[in-house]
Amino acid sequence: MATIQVREYNLERTLGAIRSSGPSTTSELTRATGLSRPSINSLVSELVGLGWVDVVEPVLDGQGGRPPQRFAFRSRAGLLVGLDIGVHRISVLLADLDGTVLVDHQVAVDPTLAPPERLGAIDQTLREALAEHGASPQDVWAVGAAVTGPVDATGRTSLFSPLPGWTDVDLVGHLSATFPCPVSVENDVKLALLAEHAWGAAQGADDVVYILAGLRTGAAAFVNGVLVKGHAGAAGEIGRLPVVRWKKAIGILRGDDAGDDELDVDAAAASTTFETARRGDPGARRLVREYARAVATGASALVLTLDPEVVVLGGGSTPWADLWVPEFSAMVGRSVIRMPDVRVSTLGGDHVARGAVRLAMSQVESSHLTGGIRPARARLTDADEGAAQPVAT
Amino acid sequence: MATIQVREYNLERTLGAIRSSGPSTTSELTRATGLSRPSINSLVSELVGLGWVDVVEPVLDGQGGRPPQRFAFRSRAGLLVGLDIGVHRISVLLADLDGTVLVDHQVAVDPTLAPPERLGAIDQTLREALAEHGASPQDVWAVGAAVTGPVDATGRTSLFSPLPGWTDVDLVGHLSATFPCPVSVENDVKLALLAEHAWGAAQGADDVVYILAGLRTGAAAFVNGVLVKGHAGAAGEIGRLPVVRWKKAIGILRGDDAGDDELDVDAAAASTTFETARRGDPGARRLVREYARAVATGASALVLTLDPEVVVLGGGSTPWADLWVPEFSAMVGRSVIRMPDVRVSTLGGDHVARGAVRLAMSQVESSHLTGGIRPARARLTDADEGAAQPVAT
Structure with missing residues (x-):
């Protein structure tokens, strides 16, 4: 049992080193983790088999040299959704597992919308964003959502919300009916800070x-x-x-x-x-x-x-x-x-939705840590391999 | 190397279980840690050898039954010092490694004392407290000290202090000349909270x-x-x-x-x-x-x-x-x-000094975690085995 735990810990360390340093050679991973070369070879093979890591074949340098293979995090293995439910506007970002934004879709809404109509507008905006990427809810690994007001452990803003009737809305329950993956809700200002901490000032x-x-x-x-x-x-x-x-x-x-x-x-x-x-x-x-x-x-x-x-x-x-x-x-x-x-801040007007993406990312990361590293391929569809176009943020 | 790390981790888990649950049998430690019986036997033997744990022999029940041995944390293996440097008063607590107060010694001081005279009064109060217990500075495993004002990483109150001239005092350096163990300084209000968190409201x-x-x-x-x-x-x-x-x-x-x-x-x-x-x-x-x-x-x-x-x-x-x-x-x-x-608060007037004891305790605890579990006997003297009398707090 101790051996299995050490193996999982080392898998996470290796994946973490690849994620934080970008495409890495066996030698670089040996230095970054302190693990032996045979251990790294075996761990990387396992991560490739699980679908988390891609082998990047070297480009021959034409002088007879043979540069080593590199191993890259397979950030397109799944999608993250960042949703910002504002008073006047609903924003949806689709991002890869590294948080790179692939789709940015926003619609203006009437600030007085009642919860059923606002939830309908949210669903419609999410459908349009996924369609723009040719993706389905099954391609999404985690959803982060931003709302105004203090968010309790159930994702409700039961203490107060400026949105009419919103204190009774079960947003996690509503979104979970569409997305078969973890759904998290957090206060919009806290998520703006999460974005600043990950990518900003x-x-x-x-x-x-x-x-x-x-x-x-x-x-x-x-x-x-x-x-x-x-x-x-x-x-x-x-x-x-x-x-x-x-x-x-x-x-x-x-x-x-x-x-x-x-x-x-x-x-x-x-x-x-x-x-x-x-x-x-x-x-x-x-x-x-x-x-x-x-x-x-x-x-x-x-x-x-x-x-x-x-x-x-x-x-x-x-x-x-x-x-x-x-x-x-x-x-x-x-x-x-x-x-x-x-x-x-140097982040743009979508800083809250970016924070919601960061929240979704941390859900995926913590599911490594608490659940061990699971196969990534199980969630793969053709859409992920498709024409994903990074969108300037 | 992984094997050694797992062994140290399991030593710490076992010691932690004994400290938090009190004197425990092998069966109880097996349940508390999830480790096997042979592992616990071996780990406990090692902890006894290192001086951290005592074997408590069972009292025979007179009916032919043979109750199991228990293993207890050897809280008297060393002393902790909690020092509160107040404007009007210097307080010294001596405690065992569980934080039980053994000596409570206080002296009133002139609020206008300059740093050299105040440091002299502190040294004198510490000497008297140790003498009361028949102990020497070598018996002390960690010193925690409380001062007023924001305490920086070097233990100085360089931003401000109500004590005349105190912003330039190197308290850690001064106390380290007497005590060959970790010395930590923290703000008095933060230490009062540390005491409340450990033992109070x-x-x-x-x-x-x-x-x-x-x-x-x-x-x-x-x-x-x-x-x-x-x-x-x-x-x-x-x-x-x-x-x-x-x-x-x-x-x-x-x-x-x-x-x-x-x-x-x-x-x-x-x-x-x-x-x-x-x-x-x-x-x-x-x-x-x-x-x-x-x-x-x-x-x-x-x-x-x-x-x-x-x-x-x-x-x-x-x-x-x-x-x-x-x-x-x-x-x-x-x-x-x-x-x-x-x-x-239900703690008495010595809550700040109690917090300083808690700070010293956490120094000893973190030295397990970062340095591995070291022999406790090396620091042992006869005084620890002497007539230590718990003092009501």
């Missing part, structure tokens, strides 16, 4: 505060390299405290104190204020400064509480970061005892 | 907010079962944000707004207000209510940020918890979206 940092600065102001955090979910999934909601002023932040840009109702936020008014400030208008510049200070109040509380290495700013206000982030940073700097590195 | 909870409510108001947290230290050790300092009102909290009980200087806090005035409130005085009750609300403002921010399972209240104000905790809880309940369980 938070890469390599173990202690991170993420602030979504847009039509809503929200927060999420990594502590000791792990996402802070909270006991019932309700972490990151500091913005609900009135002294923190986040509920009013976006309203400041419109020159009023409203903006509590997320279904009725006027994005154009905020953009106009930013643009007017950019042209030097003193009144607009004053509003932008006030906005920066409102965002900074909550950020200071988070920085003092968690002492992060990095604060990442994401969301709809980041295109105007040059106008408000200097004031934001100055204000945080005056309040905290150690100033973190402040970085503006 | 936070046992078994992975997500905890701890609030020190006393002459100072401070915070610490567990997230995902791990202490939140922050990137540079400065987590938990939310009380420095003026809107949080913690710096002024204790001053409220004196009817003023001072109380920023931790060297000059009047504990008697706060106690008097609590006692007057207990006798029903309306003015004092109003001050206590206001104090509860000030503590609750920061607590609400922490609960919204971290969504803990439990909030533990510790510190000097807890003897009057019945007077202020109901108002505190009501106020937090109105601000947060999910109310955690609020618990008042």
